[in-house]
Amino acid sequence: MKDAAPQTIYLRDYTPFGFVVEEVHLTFRLAPTSTRVLSRIKFAPNPEATDKTFFLHGEDLILKSSKIDGKKVTPTVTPEGLTCAVPDKPFVWESEVEISPQTNTALEGLYMSNGMYCTQCEAEGFRKITYYPDRPDVMSVFTVRVEGPHPVLLSNGNPKDSGDGWAEWRDPWPKPSYLFALVAGDLVNFPGEFTTCSGKDVELNIWARPGDEGKCAFGMEALKKSMKWDEEVYGREYDLDIFNIVAVDDFNMGAMENKGLNVFNSSAVLASPETSTDMNFERIEAIIAHEYFHNWTGNRITCRDWFQLCLKEGLTVFRDSQFTSDMRSAPVKRISDVIDLRGRQFPEDQGPLSHPVRPESFQEINNFYTATVYEKGAEVIGMLKRLVGDEDYAEALELYFARHDGQACTIEDWLKVFEDVTGRDLTQFKRWYSQSGTPRLSVSEAYADGTYTLTFKQHTPPSPDQAEKLPQVLPIAVGLLNPNGDEVVKTTLLEMTEAEQSFEFRDLASKPVPSLLRGFSAPVVLERAASRDEQVFLLAHDTDAFNRWEAGRNLARASLIAMVRDGAAPDQAYLDGLAALLRDDDLDPAFRALMLSLPSQSELAQALYEVGVTPDPDQIWQAKETMADTMARTFRDLLPKLAFEGKVTEPYEPSAEQSGKRSLGAAALALQTRLDGGEAAQKQFDKADNMTLQLSALSQLIQAGKDAKAVQSFHDQWKDDRLVMDKWFGLQVGAAHPAQAVDRAKALTEHPAFDMKNPNRFRAVFGALAMNHAGFHRKDGAGYDLLADWLIKLDAKNPQTTARMCSAFQTWRRYDADRQSLMKAALERIAAQPSLSRDTTEMVSRILG
Numbered sequence: 051m052k053d054a055a056p057q058t059i060y061l062r063d064y065t066p067f068g069f070v071v072e073e074v075h076l077t078f079r080l081a082p083t084s085t086r087v088l089s090r091i092k093f094a095p096n097p098e099a100t101d102k103t104f105f106l107h108g109e110d111l112i113l114k115s116s117k118i119d120g121k122k123v124t125p126t127v128t129p130e131g132l133t134c135a136v137p138d139k140p141f142v143w144e145s146e147v148e149i150s151p152q153t154n155t156a157l158e159g160l161y162m163s164n165g166m167y168c169t170q171c172e173a174e175g176f177r178k179i180t181y182y183p184d185r186p187d188v189m190s191v192f193t194v195r196v197e198g199p200h201p202v203l204l205s206n207g208n209p210k211d212s213g214d215g216w217a218e219w220r221d222p223w224p225k226p227s228y229l230f231a232l233v234a235g236d237l238v239n240f241p242g243e244f245t246t247c248s249g250k251d252v253e254l255n256i257w258a259r260p261g262d263e264g265k266c267a268f269g270m271e272a273l274k275k276s277m278k279w280d281e282e283v284y285g286r287e288y289d290l291d292i293f294n295i296v297a298v299d300d301f302n303m304g305a306m307e308n309k310g311l312n313v314f315n316s317s318a319v320l321a322s323p324e325t326s327t328d329m330n331f332e333r334i335e336a337i338i339a340h341e342y343f344h345n346w347t348g349n350r351i352t353c354r355d356w357f358q359l360c361l362k363e364g365l366t367v368f369r370d371s372q373f374t375s376d377m378r379s380a381p382v383k384r385i386s387d388v389i390d391l392r393g394r395q396f397p398e399d400q401g402p403l404s405h406p407v408r409p410e411s412f413q414e415i416n417n418f419y420t421a422t423v424y425e426k427g428a429e430v431i432g433m434l435k436r437l438v439g440d441e442d443y444a445e446a447l448e449l450y451f452a453r454h455d456g457q458a459c460t461i462e463d464w465l466k467v468f469e470d471v472t473g474r475d476l477t478q479f480k481r482w483y484s485q486s487g488t489p490r491l492s493v494s495e496a497y498a499d500g501t502y503t504l505t506f507k508q509h510t511p512p513s514p515d516q517a518e519k520l521p522q523v524l525p526i527a528v529g530l531l532n533p534n535g536d537e538v539v540k541t542t543l544l545e546m547t548e549a550e551q552s553f554e555f556r557d558l559a560s561k562p563v564p565s566l567l568r569g570f571s572a573p574v575v576l577e578r579a580a581s582r583d584e585q586v587f588l589l590a591h592d593t594d595a596f597n598r599w600e601a602g603r604n605l606a607r608a609s610l611i612a613m614v615r616d617g618a619a620p621d622q623a624y625l626d627g628l629a630a631l632l633r634d635d636d637l638d639p640a641f642r643a644l645m646l647s648l649p650s651q652s653e654l655a656q657a658l659y660e661v662g663v664t665p666d667p668d669q670i671w672q673a674k675e676t677m678a679d680t681m682a683r684t685f686r687d688l689l690p691k692l693a694f695e696g697k698v699t700e701p702y703e704p705s706a707e708q709s710g711k712r713s714l715g716a717a718a719l720a721l722q723t724r725l726d727g728g729e730a731a732q733k734q735f736d737k738a739d740n741m742t743l744q745l746s747a748l749s750q751l752i753q754a755g756k757d758a759k760a761v762q763s764f765h766d767q768w769k770d771d772r773l774v775m776d777k778w779f780g781l782q783v784g785a786a787h788p789a790q791a792v793d794r795a796k797a798l799t800e801h802p803a804f805d806m807k808n809p810n811r812f813r814a815v816f817g818a819l820a821m822n823h824a825g826f827h828r829k830d831g832a833g834y835d836l837l838a839d840w841l842i843k844l845d846a847k848n849p850q851t852t853a854r855m856c857s858a859f860q861t862w863r864r865y866d867a868d869r870q871s872l873m874k875a876a877l878e879r880i881a882a883q884p885s886l887s888r889d890t891t892e893m894v895s896r897i898l899g
């Protein structure tokens with residue numbers, strides 16, 4: 051239970067810990083409700099620190115004994131930790147504590163999941179295991195002994211010794227406590243091997259519950275590819291004899307990069323063609339890469355404090371996106387990333403939760419594992435790379451690894467290597483780390499005597515956390531096309547630093563059409579009153595794949611806005627332009643599938659809000675329905691061709707090529723279902739021999755309201771597979787008609803397989819409800835009430851997941867007065883709960899503002 055007044059922690063208050071830790075020895079005697087943890091820790095005074103208070107973090111621990119240099123001591127214990135008088139020279143601290151993994155439903159610290167022991171220590175979970183300076187700048191080598199009647203006993207580093215009922219591990223690399231991990235249980239391994247570039251053999255394992263071994267092969271291949279890629283592209287070699295991955299069913303996040311012992315949400319590692327979709331496979335490949343890449347960007351070089359979280363996360367997301375681009379299609383990856391950025395990061399950065407990529411204060415650090423820190427953090431690195439160029443980027447990274455290996459670093463350290471390598475002054479660029487909000491970029495053009503001038507203006511609206519914004523460095527990639535579609539100026543990088551700035555292009559024979567912000571070269575909102583004709587032209591001719599997609603997206607968004615605001619009909623020019631693309635079978639099927647997708651309802655709500663129209667979720671939903679119906683009728687004759695191109699005749703493979711085809715097939719099926727009422731979808735459902743086809747068919751049947759039989763048979767087929775059942779729960783809410791989404795969610799919470807303690811299952815239902823825009827925003831507030839009821843229930847068990855899911859309410863101020871007051875009431879009801887967690891308290895109060 052959390053304390054009365056939540057404390058705010060500030061970046062500016064950083065001071066080093068008064069002691070260094072020279073060695074850590076831990077012994078675990080595992081028992082479900084009474085695990086004993088014995089620690090023996092060598093401390094020495096830290097010459098660099100002025101504050102010599104000996105404070106060790108500790109929460110929910112029962113202290114059984116403590117000693118200094120072998121003599122019993124009696125520390126002062128509070129709910130947050132302990133203090134003790136210590137000698138002014140190196141000393142050995144010993145303690146024994148008792149903890150109860152079985153009853154740990156927060157899934158932080160040591161807990162149990164389906165009979166398996168596992169840990170989650172990032173960010174501040176280690177303090178729930180033993181008394182320790184639980185902060186990332188305290189690094190040490192760990193030796194761990196695990197005792198328990200389990201066939202598999204794992205910890206970080208290399209295996210040292212083992213016997214019946216015990217195992218010892220030693221991690222030679224100094225690490226902060228948040229990278230500690232322990233796993234014990236009845237597990238089976240899927241083995242593999244990797245020989246590093248210097249010829250060292252590394253043993254690889256993916257550990258899973260018996261029965262899941264058949265779902266590990268893909269993850270193992272992804273791991274090997276990641277190891278190879280990091281050697282080839284970043285020159286990073288693995289540094290232990292063994293690398294273990296464990297699949298855990300109950301996990302708050304996707305996965306965790308513990309040194310040599312990554313722990314994964316089973317949804318982020320286990321896969322088979324029958325049970326996983328193409329999208330699942332791609333996500334798994336990316337997450338395995340992400341966690342593996344952390345070994346260098348996060349573990350060997352870690353963060354000085356949690357304000358620097360983007361140092362490891364932004365960089366590692368950037369690295370995993372490079373990896374995916376190399377393994378699959380770069381333009382498709384870029385488009386997907388931008389869709390994701392606009393869907394998750396933009397609403398965050400443009401609402402009450404707005405915060406800089408490097409926040410300056412927090413109450414609960416768990417609330418800052420955000421799209422801003424991760425995804426905008428990665429965008430910032432992408433911009434830096436564009437600005438300095440590929441070669442200097444590579445050199446700067448080399449210097450970063452050489453200079454900072456073994457250290458706990460800051461964003462200042464990171465930027466300094468770039469300054470040292472390039473001679474640039476990055477003072478202004480640093481605003482990307484300190485300034486919150488999404489910059490808005492407007493542009494005007496002029497043409498005279500062969501000279502074409504682009505004038506840009508940038509402006510970032512004030513955010514709740516920062517009233518005043520300064521101009522940022524914007525890398526704007528621009529290409530120019532002449533009226534017959536030829537590229538007359540190839541992609542050129544303009545470097546904008548002023549609030550307003552002009553750029554000239556000379557010696558042009560005619561007024562060109564600009565293709566702006568190619569590849570989405572900066573995470574901004576481009577406000578451009580580009581004519582519809584120009585967008586149609588770019589849709590047909592742009593040589594930059596991203597911007598070609600973007601032109602279609604702009605046309606779709608403009609048309610949908612006009613439909614909602616003015617009751618206009620769908621834009622025929624957009625549909626014609628799209629038809630031409632769909633016919634072009636030289637274009638990647640995955641790209642054409644993306645062209646067919648429409649902006650999300652939430653993105654449209656934001657767009658309407660920005661043009662001064664209060665978004666009505668029902669109208670937005672209706673406009674998208676009308677648009678999709680019109681597309682189906684307009685493309686009627688094209689659908690058989692698309693369905694044919696979307697068919698894969700070879701045996702299933704989760705490759706980019708096959709999955710691209712299937713996504714085109716799915717897009718065609720969605721339109722076909724609007725014409726045949728679900729006939730084709732039912733056929734596909736009945737015949738499907740992989741989850742991608744089965745699930746896309748089921749989704750269409752649900753949307754068409756023809757799902758009763760299919761939902762039942764899917765359930766009967768998959769009732770014993772937890773990960774597939776998550777899809778079953780989620781889809782029924784996510785794909786439901788808005789009028790039914792809340793009732794379906796409510797009914798599903800009464801299903802015997804609904805388990806609120808399992809974050810995947812809880813998110814399946816309530817994440818899907820929050821994503822069903824018009825369903826969640828039902829006029830009578832039933833969606834808000836249902837979510838609030840369940841968040842209140844979950845908070846008592848799992849604060850971290852509860853707090854994250856509060857963000858469903860973050861856009862509340864955009865809607866009409868009735869909805870606003872309903873959402874506000876729901877938020878206030880959550881806030882009024884006695885003993886609400888620190889996590890949820892902070893989120894709700896920030897959202898309410």
Ligand code: PHE
Pocket residue numbers: 170172173303304305306307340341363419
């Ligand atoms: N560090 C993890 C990652 O990004 C995410 C995570 C954070 C997992 C906190 C669990 C808890 O890979």
Ligand code: ZN
Pocket residue numbers: 340344362363366
């Ligand atoms: Zn990460």
